[in-house]
Amino acid sequence: MPGLAVIGHPVAHSRSPEMQMAALTELGLAGEWIYGALDIAPEDFEAEVAALALEGEYAGVNVTVPYKEAALAMADEASEAARAIGAANTLSFRDGRIVADNTDAGGLLRSLPHLPEGERALVLGAGGAARAAIWALVDIGVEVEVWNRTPERAEAVARQLGARAVAEPVAAEYDLIVNTTAVGLAGEDPFEHLPLAADSFRPEQVVVDMVYGEGPSALLAAAAAAGASTVDGLEMLVQQGALSLRIWTGAEPSLEAMRAAVHR
Ligand code: ATR
Numbered sequence: 001m002p003g004l005a006v007i008g009h010p011v012a013h014s015r016s017p018e019m020q021m022a023a024l025t026e027l028g029l030a031g032e033w034i035y036g037a038l039d040i041a042p043e044d045f046e047a048e049v050a051a052l053a054l055e056g057e058y059a060g061v062n063v064t065v066p067y068k069e070a071a072l073a074m075a076d077e078a079s080e081a082a083r084a085i086g087a088a089n090t091l092s093f094r095d096g097r098i099v100a101d102n103t104d105a106g107g108l109l110r111s112l113p114h115l116p117e118g119e120r121a122l123v124l125g126a127g128g129a130a131r132a133a134i135w136a137l138v139d140i141g142v143e144v145e146v147w148n149r150t151p152e153r154a155e156a157v158a159r160q161l162g163a164r165a166v167a168e169p170v171a172a173e174y175d176l177i178v179n180t181t182a183v184g185l186a187g188e189d190p191f192e193h194l195p196l197a198a199d200s201f202r203p204e205q206v207v208v209d210m211v212y213g214e215g216p217s218a219l220l221a222a223a224a225a226a227g228a229s230t231v232d233g234l235e236m237l238v239q240q241g242a243l244s245l246r247i248w249t250g251a252e253p254s255l256e257a258m259r260a261a262v263h264r
Pocket residue numbers: 124125126127128129130148149150153180181182183188193194
């Protein structure tokens with residue numbers, strides 16, 4: 001029975017096992033495949049992943065915080081996206097070899113209501129999630145500007161990935177705004193910590209907030225109130241997970257089944 005899992009530290013809160021099992025069940029593969037969660041301590045990471053790849057019991061894993069960079073570093077082969085982003089959220093084990101992918105990038109694009117080719121985007125943040133978003137958007141011809149609390153990080157990331165750093169963005173000027181920062185996770189007011197105002201959104205805009213919790217974030221609530229289209233972190237979770245499952249099984253999972261599972 002091919003095994004799959006999400007690996008991270010901590011990982012108990014992850015919605016991936018339920019979501020991926022719902023997708024496998026809908027595909028009629030639940031008797032054949034199993035998807036679990038493995039909490040791996042930092043000192044054990046390399047040895048555990050090497051063992052998973054060699055044992056042959058696991059077909060692959062999703063990788064979450066804090067191991068996405070370490071996962072890429074262990075790979076024998078990596079997709080262009082994973083290499084450019086510098087992180088992998090998907091590993092496949094093939095004949096003892098480790099193949100790395102990054103489906104966070106494609107997952108972001110698939111979660112958008114339309115492909116923003118040729119449009120202008122503002123990405124907030126400069127960590128791993130920001131790198132995946134910036135790379136994905138630049139790759140399809142979006143003009144991307146990056147704002148970060150620590151401006152030096154925005155400048156470095158923008159330079160590397162073909163975007164531009166911006167110190168004082170005017171939110172209304174962008175077609176797409178993507179928040180990849182942790183602001184809102186602990187209940188912070190996004191309008192205090194991010195260069196956005198509650199009344200700065202327009203109906204033509206698409207606003208993405210990777211933060212998710214119970215109900216819409218304060219950022220998305222304000223964007224929706226202004227008539228903008230919104231995308232939350234759960235939709236991104238679903239889309240990246242669906243792409244990963246397709247890599248491992250070759251099958252096209254049901255997004256509806258996955259959405260139902262993450263909203264439960
Ligand atoms: P990830 O890999 O998930 O993107 P990360 O690398 O820890 O995580 O990045 C977190 C991002 O959230 C960073 O851009 C961070 O800004 P700094 O580079 O200045 O640290 C941003 N962030 C976290 N807390 C923030 C806050 N209170 N206000 C603004 N930005 C914040």
